[in-house]
Amino acid sequence: MASADQLKALLKSHLEGDDQRFFSVAMQLAAHEAKLGHGKLAEELRALIDEAKCRQAPGQPTPINRPRGELANLLTVSYPKVRLGDMVLDEALEQQIQRVIREQRYAMRILEHGLSPRRKLLLVGPPGTGKTLTASSLAGELGIPLFQVRLDGLITKFMGETAAKLRQIFEATGQTRGVYFFDEFDAIGSQRGLANDVGEIRRVLNSFLQMIEQDRSHSLIVAATNHAEILDRALFRRFDDVLHYELPAETQIAALLRVRLIRFAAKGISWKRLAESAAGLSHAEIARAAEEALKEALIHDHERVTEADVRKTLVERQDVAGRLKKNS
Secondary structure: OOHHHHHHHHHHHHHHHOHHHHHHHHHHHHHHHHHOHHHHHHHHHHHHHHHHHHHOOOOOOOOOOOOHHHHHHHEEOOOOOOOHHHHOOOHHHHHHHHHHHHHHHHHHHHHHHHOOHHHEEEEEEOOOOOOHHHHHHHHHHOOEEEEOOHHHOOOOOOOHHHHHHHHHHHHHHHHHEEEEEEEEHHHEEOOOOOOOOOOEEEEEEEEHHHHHHHHOOOOEEEEEOOOHEEEOOHHHHHHHEEOOOOOOOOHHHHHHHHHOOOOOHHHOHHHHHHHHOOOOOOHHHHHHHHHHHHHHHHOOOOOOOOOOHHHHHHHHHHHHHHHHHHHO
16 A cells, blocks of 8 residues: 555645656556555556556656755756667677666566566766766656766765765655766775775765665666776675676777768768778767768758768867877
């Protein structure tokens, strides 16, 4: 049976016209019934929720419950339209992400049998390889908001405040279902005992470990880092899945360029030759090179983008990447 707090939250969200909060509480009720073994009731509740969402005005996303008060300084919210099909990933990684999406879509059925769908994810890999885009695509595929944690608001010189703010974020995961994205996660997840570590930082990490383990919400908690090697080992056990990102192979580079430019590409472009020119670049750098080639064509009133146009911008990105590596 629904708790008194859930019933009050359901009624309050309805009276305030907060559809996102209303659907979130309703999903919590459905999940609660599934855990109690009331599978038929849980499925009926979920069907009613899905039907209510479909009745909303066409093209209008479910309204976002925007963070208020101090949470507004900790979270930025968006409603991404990107889908998994917009990304170019290796087969194994794509299957991992698809599995998360499937388990979320069938969460009621999974919970009914005493199991938990994957929802705590750690994304590791070099910059620009698709980690942030993955968080966006998860939100887009599931039709829920993306809440990005603002590290500048979370981490203060008063570390006791940081732990308190962290708790506010985890409390929000239970109040509003969404994808909660911790980018540059190594800022709070680095190994305890590093030479430049301080006691308060360790306490913040311990707080995170405790909070993520105790979290029983229906939100997705996604953390991303470029430096997996410095993360505390205890973190890896707290996540349901660890997704590894790498620089794209030539076949992926060719596919990414084709997806970005096929509508504007001149005849005879060899995507394979272009992919060879882009070896070593990240997904983000390749996408930027494609956009630069397209912008140049538009500025010069060219109807099509040629292979030479794309190669030129790829070489420019290679030069920029080389200078950055040299100065790092």
